[in-house]
Amino acid sequence: MNIDIASEGFAAVGSAPRLQIVALLVRAGPQGLATGEIQQKSGIAASTLVHHLKSLADGRVITQAKKGRSMVSVANFDHLHALAAFLLEECCVDAGRGNDDE
16 A cells, blocks of 8 residues: 555544544444444434545545445445554564664
8 A cells, every 4th residue: 555545544534523434334344334324323414424424435444335225335444454554564663773863
């Protein structure tokens, strides 16, 4: 994953309501939740929720699909794993090298 894609993903979850939505969708698993269910569980106003869902989809953090008359959102688990891996891929590589400024 390159830094631009990672930045988009992290920006997408960069607010408390969006992080709350992602947590709800992660807990829901691969079947996801309809927009009305997300609204009911989160208490986020419907008009605001649609805006948050669009931002999350644009950041590739969730996917959305129409099922009947409902829009169902699902956590994009592969992308979420890739974002976590991006943060941790170089974990501790500089540990123990000492301070070169001294």
